[in-house]
Amino acid sequence: MEAAVIRSAHAGAGGCDAQDVHIVWVSEYHTSKHCFRCGAETTALIVGREGRQHRSTRLRACAQCSSKLQERRNARAARGQPQQPRKDATAAMRPWTVDRDVQGAFNIAYIGLAWLMKHPRPYHLSTPDVQERWRALGWVS
């Protein structure tokens, strides 16, 4: 598997022929579940028409980022600045959403950057046993 990934990296678009390629395996634990912007746990977005609504398997909503987004919209309105044009009136009330794969990719990149800088894996993306060690060390409350 690793050799195939390295061959693919050498041959891929933009290629990196003759350069060293190192593969870093990253556990995907919680990467598609937690918001890549604020780290809060996201929930499945409710989609569909009235009476036929269901939980999306693709889209995740972050309550924390949604409230910050709404605060910014309210502040903009209070300053008398024009609102961004919306396709419909309900769009302004929609929560901040992201595709779970996009969220996972950003979180994996975040873990990779932490690894490169020799930092521990972010707390909210760590397994419960690692989180317990963080708490025992007093790194988080």
Ligand SMILES: [Zn+2]
């Ligand atoms: Zn968020």
